[in-house]
Amino acid sequence: MAHIHFIGGEKGGVGKSLVARVLMQYLIDREIPFAGFDTDRSHGALMRFYAGYATPIAVDRPQDLDSIVEAAVEQPERRIVVDLAAQTHDPLVAWMEEAGVVSLADELGLTITYWHVMDSGKDSVDLLKRLLDRFGTGVKYVLVRNQLRGNDFSTLEQSGEQARAIELGAKVVSIRKLPDNVMQKIDAADSSFWNAGSNQEPGAALGLMDRQRVKMWLRDVYRELDDVGP
Numbered sequence: 001m002a003h004i005h006f007i008g009g010e011k012g013g014v015g016k017s018l019v020a021r022v023l024m025q026y027l028i029d030r031e032i033p034f035a036g037f038d039t040d041r042s043h044g045a046l047m048r049f050y051a052g053y054a055t056p057i058a059v060d061r062p063q064d065l066d067s068i069v070e071a072a073v074e075q076p077e078r079r080i081v082v083d084l085a086a087q088t089h090d091p092l093v094a095w096m097e098e099a100g101v102v103s104l105a106d107e108l109g110l111t112i113t114y115w116h117v118m119d120s121g122k123d124s125v126d127l128l129k130r131l132l133d134r135f136g137t138g139v140k141y142v143l144v145r146n147q148l149r150g151n152d153f154s155t156l157e158q159s160g161e162q163a164r165a166i167e168l169g170a171k172v173v174s175i176r177k178l179p180d181n182v183m184q185k186i187d188a189a190d191s192s193f194w195n196a197g198s199n200q201e202p203g204a205a206l207g208l209m210d211r212q213r214v215k216m217w218l219r220d221v222y223r224e225l226d227d228v229g230p
Helices: 015-029 046-049 062-074 089-099 101-108 122-135 152-161 160-168 180-188 193-200 208-228
Strands: 003-008 033-038 054-056 079-083 111-118 139-145 171-175
Touching: 003 015, 003 062, 003 089, 015 033, 015 046, 015 111, 015 139, 015 171, 015 193, 015 208, 033 046, 033 062, 033 111, 046 054, 046 079, 046 101, 054 111, 062 079, 062 089, 062 101, 089 101, 089 122, 101 111, 111 122, 122 152, 139 160, 152 160, 160 171, 171 208, 180 193, 180 208, 193 208
Parallel strands: 003 079, 003 111, 033 054, 033 079, 111 139, 139 171
Antiparallel strands: none
16 A cells, blocks of 8 residues: 655754654655655655665645655655655645545545654644644654653643644654764764664764664664554
8 A cells, every 4th residue: 555654843953854864764664665755845854864865845836746746656666755844834735635535545546644743842742633623633643752852742742733643543652862973973974774783884974882872772673663554
């Protein structure tokens, strides 16, 4: 079945591109065919770290967004990963409404999953409410609790929005923070996570223990993704 994964969250700095990168690495390691689309015109992470798998698109160009659905239908065995830049919710919704994407997906047997990447702040909760209000049961959801700035998600839990999402069938994924210095070295070398962990890219400048940290971190994230079954 064709499957499109939108990696979003609207808010900048919550780790949307990190999640998109990890998901792509997961699909590579699990030998699941996929294609990526990068909507960030200024510093697209997929084009930087996984250029061989990604295509740049402009979210304000309906014909570019059309290509996402067409790619999914053309080769339904592939997963489609779309890294949504910050502040792309409105043009995405406008396109989905104008083109009748949800109803078309039902006709084609196409699954659309929206990965809502969150930090522990209230803004992320408010954006989740907005997302659920807009799409309801029209898409599937994955709530990504990214421990980028802390691991206290009590605001989310007490808001009722996580429970509401789960009632709609959402999966919840938690991603613990990778140490800043390790991530900085990986990014400075424009390295994939696999290369960083396996030391196949000397430019990543990771020592033995940092490589081990990357491997352990990926192992934990992959366990979470296995439960989602992307």
